[in-house]
Amino acid sequence: MSLPQILFLVVGVITLGAAVAVVTSRNVLHSAFLLALTFFGVAVLYVLLDTPYLAAAQVLVYIGAISVLIIFAIMLSRKVAAPDLVQRNSQWLLSLIVAVLLFGVLAYLTLQTAWPAAKQALGVDAIGGLGEAFVGTYALPFEVVSVVLLVALVGAIIIARER
Amino acid sequence: MQVLDDLWIRIAVWFRGLLESFLPPWAVQLTMDVLGILLLIVLGIVVVLAFTYMERKVIARVGDRIGPNRAGPFGIFQAIADAIKMLTKEDVTPTNADRWLFLAAPIVVIIPAVLLYAVLPLGRGMVGVDLNIAVVFVVAMGGIPILTMLMAGWASNNKYALLGAFRTVAQLISYEVPMVVALLTVVLLAGTMSTVGIVEAQASFPFALVTPVAFVVYMLAGLAELNRTPFDLLEADSEIVAGYFIEYSGMKFAMFFLAEYINLFMVAGMITTLFLAGWQWPILPSWLWFLIKVVLVIFLMMWIRATFPRFRIDQMLGFAWKALVPLSLINLFLVALVAKVLEPGWVRTGVLFVSNLALLAGAIAIMAQVARKREERARAAGEAAIKRYYGSEVR
């Protein structure tokens, strides 16, 4: 095993461990911070897979924005981080079945897919290609997504301002 | 001259040759990498020692004082004395603090600060990694401190800390927007996102001259990201005492302190790289030029800190959203347009410089107008009250 492979395994274990802890932690705020750790682990995996741009985007969007938003929302809500958070309710069995089924389907699909491997390393111009795709081929979907986000933004402001 | 310019690279090459004489190639690579990382971290700490001393001296001189003068000649060991004090201080954890987060915050805060050094071109050919997305990397790492400040503010279980944490989110997220737009302007002009490429693109004109608006916006946003006056609301001593790290003491406090000064060097380094032509400029060795420019930028920041009062939270946010964001956006459009129409050269630089100055002047005029209106309103309110009291306008 080469050094990058060992690193990949170590980071992967940390990421998965953090992800499990997100679900099992009894403190919501701890969960939120562990989620940020998970995101960071994924970003490191991206770096190890030679896609630094995706890694930077992952950190920027998932840690810089989404995690902060989640934590802020938790802090602002009432009864913040109550230590005795109830983790189970009457429907736990049902949700367990659904979760196991979903996991089964995803695992099956993952195993069935023939993952194509790139023949050579990604070119330096990968970002350039990404940018061109955004303003060329996929210009319309890209713009539609921005409009949707804008609408969501305006909607949030209107909800918050209503007194 | 050439020898001096390549000094550090020559040392590295020589050292590598020394290692190769008795180590297998993979071990040489590993040793060099680890040494490089260690060197960058040590640089961080040395920088902190140097700049805390410099900060004390500069602020003291601005205030017509002498500053540290007891520990060693001219007080140069003051920073070391401080470090010893920090290490020997009692390490207090509040009873009701969230122990794990309280412990984690000072550790996590240092990571992005040190990581950023990797993309800083310290001289010709002296850069940790020449990432082709270095600019995005810098922006991404800038988001992590928000998380650690929230962590510290929440874990301390202190209301001032919580207020500080809330202010953090508002301030850092707001100032990231103009900062990124200013960065975009530079990327647009340089045509690359690599820090090395950006420095090389400034061979003839530093971008501070090409687009002063982006420079000013980035400088102000950088001050805000660093929590330095006039944007030091996160730790505002006279209001919320120390903000998110109010409960920290000893070495844990020192970690926040360390991160702050490492970031200071980093932001000054980025300003130098993006706008002041980095290590370029003739005669002196490249790494010395870089250091000189960084120290000048830091001196400017210290000067500002020593002389300006701070904004209030609403004014600060208003300044970001109502002044800096529109200004930097207009500038981005302007630069995009001019860069498309004109070829690089004297004419383009001249056009951009003049139009940028006009833009700045316009923005300042509008802000002054708003300020005068406020003054008039305050005066009118006072006049009305005087009239109520005296029954006439006689005073």
Next chain:
Amino acid sequence: MLKTETITINMGPQHPSTHGVFRMVLTLNGETIVDLKPMFGYLHRGLEKTSESRTYLQAVPFTDRLDYICSMSNNFAYAVAVEKLAGIEVPLRAEYIRVIMAELTRLVNHMLAVGFLFNDLGAWYTPVVYAFRERERILDLFEMASGSRMMCNYIRPGGVAADLPAEFLPQLRKMIPHLENFVREIRFYLSDNEIFKARAVGVGFLPADMAVAYSITGPVLRASGVKYDVRKAEPYSIYDQFDFDVPTQVAGDVYARYLQRLDEMDESLKILRQAVERIPEGEYATKVPSRLRPPKGEAYARIEAPKGELGFYLVSDGSPNPYRWRNRPPSLINLSALREMCLGHKVADVVTILGSIDITLADVDR
């Protein structure tokens, strides 16, 4: 739609910007102040009651400890009250010395008020250090005359403790232009700072009618546009012989109070100039017995102290000890309008507004 909660914060008693042991219970909605309750008394030393078991002269050092920045003014007010009670005449030279000291005290106080206001605004000690530098020069003069920098105990019933040393007046003469220059410098460097204006204009507005209703006095009242100064309204000592104006402002906000202090410093320097020119030779004190027994009766005397109207109310039952020794501290009464000034502003403004009222906690709690 959105449900919000208020949080309560105890600002003080240990807080860098409360200028002493003062506590404010703030109720905040986000960063906006919904309610404010000032809590004081942490520094109560019972000076009034203690003074009732001392003789009239023994009480003078206690007045130093009321507002420790303006000990000379406190001495002055108390001396005027005792003289009124016992009917003591004061020699003219002593009156001049008193006026000089009182105006120098005003300068010291206003310098510090302006300097610390900037500290509260976050201008990292630079303005306040310059203010301290000038203050030290004035304190040198105090030390020359009284032997002490802050707790002067210099102005006594009947006159002053000792005559001015020979080098005092020449040095003061030299210092007046220097101080005038200092005020000019402050105006030049600080008054037009846009961040300062943004923080100060329209903040902590105190309408003229409300100021009068709260019986606010001193620079805070005049900054609201009410032209009232004890030196003009009810001249004491020899203030009716000096030519000076009572400056006022219009806006009644933090910025107006800052400008007001600068204007008053100019007027004080005007008075000092005249006093230094005209001061006569002669006795510096009337002999007052150490166990002074004023006739039965009562007296209230007030002066324009730097922070506002400072009054002493003394009741004598004919014994060497006062029957009642009462003090009207300007700091306490000016503080009473703090809540009205702060409501609706942000947390950061509380500090600024408190700084602009200019209180000394020793004066509030006594």
